[in-house]
Each structure stands twice: as C-alpha cells, then as structure tokens.
Amino acid sequence: MARARTSSGKVRLTEVAKLAGVSPITASRFFRNPEALSPAKRERVDNAARQLGYVPDLAARALASRRTEVVGVLIPSFTNNVFSDVLRGIYDGSGESRYSIQLVNTDYSILQEEKLLRLFKAQRPAGLVVTGINQTAESRAILESMNCPVVQIMELGPDPIDMMVGFSHNAAAFAVISHLIELNFKRIGFLGARMDPRVQRRLEGYTDAMRRAALYDPRLIITTPVSTSVTMGGTLFADLLMKAPDLDAVFCVNDDLALGTLFECQRRRIQVPEDIAIVGFNDLEYVASAVPPLSSVRTNRYDMGRIAITMLMDAIEGRPAPAPVIDLGFELMLRRSSAARRA
Amino acid sequence: MARARTSSGKVRLTEVAKLAGVSPITASRFFRNPEALSPAKRERVDNAARQLGYVPDLAARALASRRTEVVGVLIPSFTNNVFSDVLRGIYDGSGESRYSIQLVNTDYSILQEEKLLRLFKAQRPAGLVVTGINQTAESRAILESMNCPVVQIMELGPDPIDMMVGFSHNAAAFAVISHLIELNFKRIGFLGARMDPRVQRRLEGYTDAMRRAALYDPRLIITTPVSTSVTMGGTLFADLLMKAPDLDAVFCVNDDLALGTLFECQRRRIQVPEDIAIVGFNDLEYVASAVPPLSSVRTNRYDMGRIAITMLMDAIEGRPAPAPVIDLGFELMLRRSSAARRA
DNA sequence: ATGATTATTGACAGCGCTACCACCGCATTG
DNA sequence: CAATGCGGTGGTAGCGCTGTCAATAATCAT
Known part of the structure; x- marks a missing residue:
C-alpha cells in the first residue's frame, strides 16, 4: 500500500x-x-x-533493543575548573566509541541530583557517572534499580554503588598539614568555601592533623557556604587574620582561594612565605607561575575522567574492571609559597 | 497472543x-x-x-515523530573558562524545558566540527548551537540541510546561517587600544595565544587602531598557536619585552595571559601600571582582585548562552525571534593596571 | 560414521509512540 | 434547512530496528 x-x-x-x-x-x-x-x-x-x-537510526535502535547508548554524567558545576579537566578526560575517553555523553549539572544539590537521576532512568542510559559519594538514599535506590553500571568519581568511600575512581581528600589535606607541621609551622589556618562534601573531608583531614600535633584551634578555621572565587579567598583570609593575627601558614581548599590569599598578602605587604605560607589545592595551571609559586596538591582529574569512562564502557560491554575501586592518589607540589622557614 | x-x-x-x-x-x-x-x-x-x-518513552517518540528533543551544542573547548559561563547560560536556559542538551567539543578544529555535525545529522536534533562563524562550506551545507534552527554564538558576522548571538571581537579590541592611545600610551604590545578566529579578530581590531594612530609596529605583536595559559602569558611577555624593550602597555587576548604578564612583571620588578600597563580580555572573576586590579573587557557570556538557547527553543516551537542577530556588546572594565600615566 | 555441538543465518513479531486522515457533532451561515 | 466550518476524537498503519527462536550448514568428538 x-x-x-x-x-x-x-x-x-x-x-x-x-x-x-x-x-x-x-x-x-x-x-x-x-x-x-x-x-x-x-x-x-x-x-x-x-x-x-x-x-x-539511534531512536529505532533504542526502541527495539530497549537500551540506549547514552552515558549520563552528573557533575556539580560547569564553572569549577576542576570539573572541566574531568570532563575533558571523559569526552576524550569516550572519543570514538559509540556512546554519547549526556552531561548534566546538579549545582551541588543532592536533591537536584536525585531529580536528574529520575530523568535519566526514563532514558535507560547504558551507564552513569556520578560525582561523589553523598547520594541520597533515594538516589542510590534509583541507581541500583537502573541496572546499568555506575562509576562514582572524585572521591572514595567505603560503600561503592558499583565502581569508583577518585582519591582521599581527607588524606590529601592530612598530608599537607603534616608537611607544614614538620616544617615547624604552628598556627596553620584553614580557608574553605562552598563546603561541598569533598571540601568537608579536606577539613576533616586538616582537623585530624592539627589535633594530632596538639595545634588545633577553631579560631584558625574560616569557612563559608558561599561559592568559591579568588575574591572570596582575599575576603576569607582577611577574616582569618583578624581572628588569628599570629597565623603563620594557610591551607586553602582550592587554588582560587590560595590565589586570592596571595593577592591579599601582596596588598597588605605580607611576605609569602616569610610571614605566612600558603598552600592551595588542585594544582591548577596558574599556581606554578604565581609570585611566589604556590604550593598545591596535584590530583589526576583528567585521568579520573578518562579512567571512569573507560571502566564504565568496559562494564557496559561485559568486560568487568579488574578492580572496582581505583585510588588515583595525589601529589604534594611543594613550591616557594610554603618553603621551610624555621629550623 | x-x-x-x-x-x-x-x-x-x-x-x-x-x-x-x-x-x-x-x-x-x-x-x-x-x-x-x-x-x-x-x-x-x-x-x-x-x-x-x-x-x-523518548526513543519511541523520536522514532514515530521522526524528530528528537535534543539540542546539539558544539563548543571548542571545555577547559576554557569562557565557555563554562556560556554553558551555564545554556543549561540554565534549557532548564525545565523538554529539550536535552547534547554537548560536544570540537577542540578548535573546524574539521572536527564538520565531523560532529555529520554525527548530529543522523540524530535529527531539534536545534543546534555552534561556536563562531568559521564553519567549513561543507559544515554550512550540512547545517542547512538539517532543517532545524541553528544559533551561532560568540561572535557576529555578515552571513548568519540562521540566528546569531555574540559581539564584535574586532570592535572590542579596537576600543581597548583606542582607549590606551587616548591615555597617551604609544608602544602598545599585543599578546595572543591559540589564535582561534575570535582571537584573530581581536588582533585585527588592535591592528586597525594602531594603524589609525600611526603607532603600528609588527615588533609589538607576539602570538603563538599553542594553547593559552597563565604560564604562557609570562613567556610571551618575556618575548615581547625582548623585541620591544620600550613597551609601555600590553593588550592580552585573554585574562590568563594578562595574569601571566602581571606575574612576570612582578618577577622582574616592573611596576604596573607605572612602567607597563596591562589589559586583559573576558573579565574573569579573578582579574578584579589581582594586585593591581587588571583592566579587562567584560563580555556577557552567561547571557549569550541563555539567550542563544531561548532563541533556539522559540524557533523550534515556531515562535520566530524578533531579531535573528543579537549583539550583546562588551564593556571596558578599566582598573588600575591601565590607569592613566601621562598627561 | 554418527550424533552432538557450534557457527551462521533468517522469519517473525513487535518496541511505544505518533502522522495521517476520517469522522462526529455542534454552531454558524446563507 | 442544507451547506459549511471547526474543535475534538479515534482508527489505522507504520517509524527503523532488534530480540527471540528456529533452521540450516559446518565442525567436532567418539
């Protein structure tokens, strides 16, 4: 007819x-x-x-086979440089494969994440990448009911939904502070913004290390739920100086805060590291060329994305990962901003 | 049965x-x-x-109706901060709508863009957002054959495929240089990296303004095809100083280069702006808190994304845009780094 | 050699939805 | 009062592909 x-x-x-x-x-x-x-x-x-x-025709294929070749990726923010590296890794890793990436942004809200997961569920994704380990119980339930491989990225935890690629933020912060303590810094401040779960764990690492050395003092800690920025780094540092004028070092939960702190020091003619040492986190490209170069913690964000998507595609295609949890570790990048100043 | x-x-x-x-x-x-x-x-x-x-079921719907509710977005890079703002606008704008964003990255290659467009064509997207106006002839042909609304973002040009949201990079650079010339700066350098089409047009604006004031000197121009970074800013600036030791101002095609230049000045104890003025581009958050605060060119990247996706969705749903080409303009953000130094 | 296993291939029947067109009944019109 | 228009509704027939399973051909073990 x-x-x-x-x-x-x-x-x-x-x-x-x-x-x-x-x-x-x-x-x-x-x-x-x-x-x-x-x-x-x-x-x-x-x-x-x-x-x-x-x-x-992908639609026909999806309809007939009752699955798609879409991989959902949930990240908290597009603005944060940290995720752009992860994303690059994910897109590079998925490169020539038949999977297409569906990227969404949770805006650091686990409720938003839950909502997006529900949306994804209707789409029957082939796999999912989610950020962090702080999903709601409901989110976990949805994830488990979806019957597709899931990779949690950015951090590690005791109870993976399926697979994990990340590193211990707690251990990284602990290592930074232990190093500063070894250098004989005593009044080490903590600057934190946005205070998402990863930042919280860096605070825990800081607290552990300070307590262990009997140096803990809540006046050394300044945090804000407001989102992070270089300007915010300056503001928080000014606050900290007020609360703890005898400060000799600052650990910033990210490099933007560290740069803001450095600028504020320049403004106040505080010598770095002679008067105050600064350590950032993430080792963004710019920290090495600051004056003085800023110490930071290098994390393998690009690899994290790349490995996550590779594991995911392997799992989708029935090649199970040798290890479901991968710790990418971190590396202290010690530069002049935290150089030893005391014997 | x-x-x-x-x-x-x-x-x-x-x-x-x-x-x-x-x-x-x-x-x-x-x-x-x-x-x-x-x-x-x-x-x-x-x-x-x-x-x-x-x-x-979206797959069934797509199959039966022979169209999807996917909007393809092609940007050159995830790493570049500039695009993260645009993306935020796009995602915010598409927010609660039924359209889902399919984001891909062309890596600044128009051939890669062409390839991705071909891929998109097989998916029958509801609409497309592409970056810039330098598509290959083949890309334009594909775009036109797709029969869906298209928005070109980031810049403006004489021959829109369909719709456009952007601003004139040429005019922005021209305005910066004209301003510096008015302040009596004479030896104004140009620092450019990556040299994508938008950057090329900023160079044209620079050249026009310099020629018009009879100040043009090719020794004042340093560019590299290599991708941009803060460190690269320092390197390029060092090169520039070598070629033009009598430099009195530098226009950097982006803020990362400007920051790198500032750091290099700090390293060499060059006073900014007394010895050399610095102007960046994009007005990223950090430039205002640098020491001294860096002048830059503010562009409405978030709005660009938001307006682009809104226009696109309107067009998809048969509500044609009042104007197919929208110029979002720019604003010179004059700060201390380019403060007047001569009468 | 012979049954059993494996590798290839194809027929059938939808996946869940929507385009197309026909239809119905009501209001409007000349 | 028939002709016309129109908002609202439903029946039919796929959209282009793949899961299932059966059939056949080729290979193997005994």
Whole structure:
C-alpha cells in the first residue's frame, strides 16, 4: 500500500541488506557485532553500507533493543575548573566509541541530583557517572534499580554503588598539614568555601592533623557556604587574620582561594612565605607561575575522567574492571609559597 | 497472543489511555499539546498518568515523530573558562524545558566540527548551537540541510546561517587600544595565544587602531598557536619585552595571559601600571582582585548562552525571534593596571 | 560414521509512540 | 434547512530496528 508517510530519502537497514544480498537481521548484526558474520557477508554488508552512506537510526535502535547508548554524567558545576579537566578526560575517553555523553549539572544539590537521576532512568542510559559519594538514599535506590553500571568519581568511600575512581581528600589535606607541621609551622589556618562534601573531608583531614600535633584551634578555621572565587579567598583570609593575627601558614581548599590569599598578602605587604605560607589545592595551571609559586596538591582529574569512562564502557560491554575501586592518589607540589622557614 | 517479550513493568501510553477512558492518541496529545483536549479529558488523562507514574518513552517518540528533543551544542573547548559561563547560560536556559542538551567539543578544529555535525545529522536534533562563524562550506551545507534552527554564538558576522548571538571581537579590541592611545600610551604590545578566529579578530581590531594612530609596529605583536595559559602569558611577555624593550602597555587576548604578564612583571620588578600597563580580555572573576586590579573587557557570556538557547527553543516551537542577530556588546572594565600615566 | 555441538543465518513479531486522515457533532451561515 | 466550518476524537498503519527462536550448514568428538 502506497503511503504518503514514507521515509524522507533516508537509507534504511533494509536497503543495505538488499544491496548486500542478505537479510536485514544479518545486516543489523554487522553493525553491532561484525565478528558474528562470515567474512564474505561481512564485506558485502560493509560495501553496501558504505555505498549507500547508511547511518543507523539511534531512536529505532533504542526502541527495539530497549537500551540506549547514552552515558549520563552528573557533575556539580560547569564553572569549577576542576570539573572541566574531568570532563575533558571523559569526552576524550569516550572519543570514538559509540556512546554519547549526556552531561548534566546538579549545582551541588543532592536533591537536584536525585531529580536528574529520575530523568535519566526514563532514558535507560547504558551507564552513569556520578560525582561523589553523598547520594541520597533515594538516589542510590534509583541507581541500583537502573541496572546499568555506575562509576562514582572524585572521591572514595567505603560503600561503592558499583565502581569508583577518585582519591582521599581527607588524606590529601592530612598530608599537607603534616608537611607544614614538620616544617615547624604552628598556627596553620584553614580557608574553605562552598563546603561541598569533598571540601568537608579536606577539613576533616586538616582537623585530624592539627589535633594530632596538639595545634588545633577553631579560631584558625574560616569557612563559608558561599561559592568559591579568588575574591572570596582575599575576603576569607582577611577574616582569618583578624581572628588569628599570629597565623603563620594557610591551607586553602582550592587554588582560587590560595590565589586570592596571595593577592591579599601582596596588598597588605605580607611576605609569602616569610610571614605566612600558603598552600592551595588542585594544582591548577596558574599556581606554578604565581609570585611566589604556590604550593598545591596535584590530583589526576583528567585521568579520573578518562579512567571512569573507560571502566564504565568496559562494564557496559561485559568486560568487568579488574578492580572496582581505583585510588588515583595525589601529589604534594611543594613550591616557594610554603618553603621551610624555621629550623 | 502472549509474548515473552512484553514490557518490563513499564507503564505505556496505552495503559494511561485505558485508565483515563480515552484513545491512546488522545492521551498522546495530552503530553504534547494539552490545549487540544477538552478540559474534562485533559484532567482524566492527567490523573491517570500521575496515578500510574507514566513517563514517555523518548526513543519511541523520536522514532514515530521522526524528530528528537535534543539540542546539539558544539563548543571548542571545555577547559576554557569562557565557555563554562556560556554553558551555564545554556543549561540554565534549557532548564525545565523538554529539550536535552547534547554537548560536544570540537577542540578548535573546524574539521572536527564538520565531523560532529555529520554525527548530529543522523540524530535529527531539534536545534543546534555552534561556536563562531568559521564553519567549513561543507559544515554550512550540512547545517542547512538539517532543517532545524541553528544559533551561532560568540561572535557576529555578515552571513548568519540562521540566528546569531555574540559581539564584535574586532570592535572590542579596537576600543581597548583606542582607549590606551587616548591615555597617551604609544608602544602598545599585543599578546595572543591559540589564535582561534575570535582571537584573530581581536588582533585585527588592535591592528586597525594602531594603524589609525600611526603607532603600528609588527615588533609589538607576539602570538603563538599553542594553547593559552597563565604560564604562557609570562613567556610571551618575556618575548615581547625582548623585541620591544620600550613597551609601555600590553593588550592580552585573554585574562590568563594578562595574569601571566602581571606575574612576570612582578618577577622582574616592573611596576604596573607605572612602567607597563596591562589589559586583559573576558573579565574573569579573578582579574578584579589581582594586585593591581587588571583592566579587562567584560563580555556577557552567561547571557549569550541563555539567550542563544531561548532563541533556539522559540524557533523550534515556531515562535520566530524578533531579531535573528543579537549583539550583546562588551564593556571596558578599566582598573588600575591601565590607569592613566601621562598627561 | 554418527550424533552432538557450534557457527551462521533468517522469519517473525513487535518496541511505544505518533502522522495521517476520517469522522462526529455542534454552531454558524446563507 | 442544507451547506459549511471547526474543535475534538479515534482508527489505522507504520517509524527503523532488534530480540527471540528456529533452521540450516559446518565442525567436532567418539
């Protein structure tokens, strides 16, 4: 029966199959699992597809197979430089694969995250990447009901939903503070903004290290729930100086705060590191060229994204990861801003 | 006929229709255009859907209607802060709408862009956002054949594919240089990295302004195709000083280069702005808190994203934009780093 | 050699939704 | 009062692809 609603010149699988002299289903298999075909047919289908310029229809495929080739990625913020590196890793890693990345932003809200997960569920994603380990119970339930591999990134925790790639923020902060204590710094301040879970854990690491050395003093800690910025770094540092004028070092939970602190020191003619040492976090590109170069904690954000998406794709395709939890560690990048000043 | 392959507990439109006592078509219409239903049926379908927790299947919808609700967004880089603001605008703008954003990264390559457009074409997107106006002829052809609204962002040009939101990089650079010339700066350097089309146009603006004042000197221009960074700013500035030791001002094509230049000045004990003035571009958050605060050019990146996606969604839904080309302009943010130094 | 296993292939029947068109009943019009 | 228009509704027939399973051909173990 002739219908007005016929395809708009689009090449369909059937045409490819006809030209190749095989059944549509065989042609279909060629695109999904070429190994299953005999070499002869494989080549015939390949030629036919090439000749016709065939491109599979993803919607039809998704409908028929009841799964998509979409990988959902939930990150808290587009603005934060930290995530742009992770993203680069994710996109690079998914590169030539058939999976497409569906990126969404939770705005640091676990309720927003839950809502987005619900949305994803309706889409039957092939896999998901979520940030952090602080999902709501409901989010976890949704995630578990989705029956697809999940990678949690950015940090590690005791109870992975499925897979994890990250590092211990607590340990990183602990290492920074222990190092400063070894250098004989005593009044080490803590500057934190936004106070998301990762930042909270850096605060815990700081607190542990300070307590262990009997140097803990709540007046050394300044935090704000407001989002982070260089300007905020200056503001928080000014506050800290007021509360603890005898300060000799500052650990900032990120490099923006550290840079803001450095600028504030320049403004007040405070010598860094002679008067006050500064350590940042993330080791963004710019810290090394500041004056003086800022110490920081290098984290493997690009690799984190890359490894996460690779693990995820492997899991989707039934190649289970050798280890479900990967600790990428961190590295103290010690520069002049925290150079030793006392014997 | 009983089939093994029945739906996995998923609620379908048919069930909703049955419960509401209407035909599936009517139920379908409820989700796409509720106004078309009589109030009585509208409410019945609404109740039924709510009661069953119905969520439309996007793949089935896409297959049947032969279009998707995906908006493709092509940007050159995730790392560049500039785009993160645009992205925020895009995501915020698409917020509660039914459109989902499919973000891809061209890595500043128009060939990669062409390839990605080809990929998008197979997906029948509802609309597209592309960066800049330097598409290949082939890309333009693909774009035009796709039959969906397109917004070009970041800059303006004479021959829009469809719609445009941006500003004139040429005019912005021209304004900066004209201002510096008015302040009696004469040996104004130009620092450029990555040299993408927008940066090229800033160089043109610089050149125009310098020529017009008979101050043009190719020795004042340093560029590199390498990607931009704060460190690169320092390196380029050092080069520039070598070629033009009598330099009295530097225009950097972005704030990272400007910050790198500032750091290099600090390292060499060059006074800013007394010895050399610095102007950046983009007005990123940090420039205002540098010491001295850096002059820059504010651009409305967030609005650009937001307006672009809004125009696009309007066009998709048949509400044509009042103006297809929107110039968001720019604003010179004059700060101490380029304060007047001569009468 | 013979049954059993494996590799290839194809027929069938939808996946869940919407485009298209026909239809119904009511109001408006000449 | 028939002709016309229109908002609202439903029936039919796929959209382009793949899961399932059966059939066949090729290979293997005994």
